[in-house]
Each structure stands twice: as structure tokens, then as C-alpha cells.
Amino acid sequence: MATPVLVVDDSTISRKMVIKALPAGWDVEISQASNGMEALAAYRAGKAEVMLLDLTMPVMDGYQVLETLKREGLNCFVIVISADIQPKARERVLSLGAVAFVQKPVKTEELTRILQEYGLL
Numbered sequence: 001m002a003t004p005v006l007v008v009d010d011s012t013i014s015r016k017m018v019i020k021a022l023p024a025g026w027d028v029e030i031s032q033a034s035n036g037m038e039a040l041a042a043y044r045a046g047k048a049e050v051m052l053l054d055l056t057m058p059v060m061d062g063y064q065v066l067e068t069l070k071r072e073g074l075n076c077f078v079i080v081i082s083a084d085i086q087p088k089a090r091e092r093v094l095s096l097g098a099v100a101f102v103q104k105p106v107k108t109e110e111l112t113r114i115l116q117e118y119g120l121l
Contacts, residue, residue: 002029003120006048008039008065009081010057017105018052018081023112026121036060040068048076050120052106053098055082055089066096079114081106 005028009015015032022028031047033039035057042048055062062080069076078098082089090101100114115121 002027003049004029004031004047005050005052006031006033006039006042007052008033008036008057008062009054010034011054014054014104021106021108021111023108023115023121026115036062036065036068039065043069043074043076050115051076051078053078053080055080055084055093063092063096066093066098070097077118077120079111 080093083104
């Protein structure tokens with residue numbers, strides 16, 4: 001059965017790059033969102049067992065998505081993909097429940113390693 005994967009970024013180009021970086025042969029059903037509100041709606045619709053989440057977006061940013069998921073006890077495997085590589089950003093997203101923090105541009109090898117580490121691949 002395909003794993004529901006949600007790619008969240010306000011940039012269409014960035015979403016396409018993340019999708020292209022997904023491991024070949026991984027059985028996924030991909031959905032996309034351009035902001036945090038759309039991401040939470042897609043999650044609640046069952047479209048996000050795995051969420052690949054940008055931090056800087058309009059309407060609702062990635063931090064707010066993580067805060068909402070944590071506050072509501074929602075269960076989702078979140079990998080943050082961001083150009084913001086400051087140590088404080090990494091610490092904050094991990095404290096909010098993300099399992100990993102990956103720098104843009106994302107590399108297939110790094111996603112593969114994380115997914116294998118958690119038994120999702």
C-alpha cells in the first residue's frame with residue numbers, strides 16, 4: 001500500500017525538487033500544499049503519513065504547523081526541509097516533533113538514509 005506523502009512549500013519549484021529527490025521505487029501517493037493551513041487540511045484528510053515541510057511560508061509557517069501537530073497530538077512523521085540552517089532553527093523544529101532537519105536543496109541520499117533509519121523505506 002502506498003505511503004501518503006505530503007510535500008509542503010510555498011514554492012512550486014521547491015516542491016518539484018523535493019518530489020524529484022524522493023527515493024526511486026518508494027511506493028508513495030504524493031500530495032502537495034503551498035502553506036501550513038493547506039498542510040493541516042491535507043493531513044486531516046489522511047494525505048500525510050510523511051510530511052516534508054518547509055519553514056518559511058505565507059498564511060501559516062512550518063513552525064506553526066509543527067506546533068499545531070504537537071498541541072493536537074496528531075501523529076505524523078515530519079522531515080523539515082529548509083534553507084534556514086541556523087542551529088536554533090534545527091533545535092526548535094526537533095523540539096516540536098520533527099524527526100529530521102534537512103538543508104535545501106534536499107539530496108536523495110539524505111532522504112533515503114532518514115527514511116531507512118525509521119523503517120519507512
